[in-house]
Amino acid sequence: MNIFYLLIGVSLLAALAFLILFIRAVKTGQFEDTYTPSVRILFDDNELYKQKEEKQKQEKEKDENNKKLETKNIKTTKYKS
Numbered sequence: 467m468n469i470f471y472l473l474i475g476v477s478l479l480a481a482l483a484f485l486i487l488f489i490r491a492v493k494t495g496q497f498e499d500t501y502t503p504s505v506r507i508l509f510d511d512n513e514l515y516k517q518k519e520e521k522q523k524q525e526k527e528k529d530e531n532n533k534k535l536e537t538k539n540i541k542t543t544k545y546k547s
Contacts, residue, residue, distance in 0.1 A: 491497065
């Protein structure tokens, strides 16, 4: 009978670990791309890679623009006070 308590405890710990890993994956954006897998078969590999590269470039540009805006905001707030 004691083994049941041990097995229940271990299974609850395993379930909690999987839940934590799933939540972390969702928060880091693991499941954000829902469109590409459904149409991947329709594209050539080269087109798909080009689209990914363009998307990465756009994201990189957005990040750089956001950093520039943040530094400008920091500089202006220092001089205003």
